[in-house]
Amino acid sequence: xxxxxxxxxxQARQARQLLRAMADPLRLQVIExxxxxxxxxxxxTGELGLAQSKLSFHLKVLREAGLIEAREQGRxxxxxxxxxxxxxxxxxxxxxxxxxxxxxRGCN
Amino acid sequence: xxxxxxxxxxQARQARQLLRAMADPLRLQVIExxxxxxxxxxxxTGELGLAQSKLSFHLKVLREAGLIEAREQGRxxxxxxxxxxxxxxxxxxxxxxxxxxxxxRGCN
DNA sequence: AAATTAGATCAACAAGAGTTGATTCATCAA
DNA sequence: TTGATGAATCAACTCTTGTTGATCTAATTT
Numbered sequence: 214x215x216x217x218x219x220x221x222x223x224q225a226r227q228a229r230q231l232l233r234a235m236a237d238p239l240r241l242q243v244i245e246x247x248x249x250x251x252x253x254x255x256x257x258t259g260e261l262g263l264a265q266s267k268l269s270f271h272l273k274v275l276r277e278a279g280l281i282e283a284r285e286q287g288r289x290x291x292x293x294x295x296x297x298x299x300x301x302x303x304x305x306x307x308x309x310x311x312x313x314x315x316x317x318r319g320c321n
Numbered sequence: 322x323x324x325x326x327x328x329x330x331x332q333a334r335q336a337r338q339l340l341r342a343m344a345d346p347l348r349l350q351v352i353e354x355x356x357x358x359x360x361x362x363x364x365x366t367g368e369l370g371l372a373q374s375k376l377s378f379h380l381k382v383l384r385e386a387g388l389i390e391a392r393e394q395g396r397x398x399x400x401x402x403x404x405x406x407x408x409x410x411x412x413x414x415x416x417x418x419x420x421x422x423x424x425x426r427g428c429n
Numbered sequence: 430a431a432a433t434t435a436g437a438t439c440a441a442c443a444a445g446a447g448t449t450g451a452t453t454c455a456t457c458a459a
Numbered sequence: 460t461t462g463a464t465g466a467a468t469c470a471a472c473t474c475t476t477g478t479t480g481a482t483c484t485a486a487t488t489t
Contacts, residue, residue: 248421313356
């Protein structure tokens with residue numbers, strides 16, 4: 214067990230939630246934006262040109278998938294990307310790719 | 322340019338299509354099954370206990386995402402997993418994770 | 430040629446996801 | 460305390476996905 218890999222492996226269910234959350238152009242934009250650093254919602258709406266309730270909806274999807282995290286401060290809510298989530302997904306994908314690399318069985 | 326990485330990087334659109342295709346429990350089952358080697362559709366319906374038209378629908382989604390490939394032989398159609406697709410997605414994800422690892426900018 | 434069989438496709442429906450505008454709640458400024 | 464602002468939530472609606480059973484086509488067997 215390497216010192217850099219302390220997270221328990223993703224369950225298929227969580228992996229699917231992450232995949233689904235990321236499979237949307239708008240949400241990917243949000244991810245990329247937050248990749249550049251924490252943002253408050255009002256900045257995001259401006260940056261991405263979205264209606265407030267629309268953004269809120271997508272933030273919820275990302276939040277529930279564990280991809281982002283909210284922190285409230287005063288009147289604002291700041292969101293940041295949970296890069297652990299991306300890592301977990303990477304590991305899960307690697308595991309899947311491994312599993313699927315087995316020698317072909319014949320078709321019976 | 323490494324000798325092992327000859328595929329052009331995925332476009333965001335293709336990546337999203339892969340993510341979406343994989344974000345479904347049934348389709349993941351198909352992927353895992355094909356990971357064990359090529360199968361014909363009739364074997365898959367048996368193995369997964371699915372109605373023929375239902376499986377056909379999901380195979381189409383996977384096919385259009387580039388995750389699987391069909392080969393017809395006589396009366397049967399054999400599907401195999403395109404492991405390149407999994408690799409491409411891994412690289413794309415790694416790229417995203419990298420891009421999102423930049424030092425936090427402040428919230429203006 | 431007629432009967433089977435594998436698998437795609439289609440039409441009708443059911444379920445789920447995304448959008449929009451209105452409402453609500455909390456915090457901050459006057 | 461009143462007024463304004465940030466952000467979540469809700470209800471109504473639309474759009475997209477998924478399901479089911481039926482039909483269709485091509486290859487195969489008899």
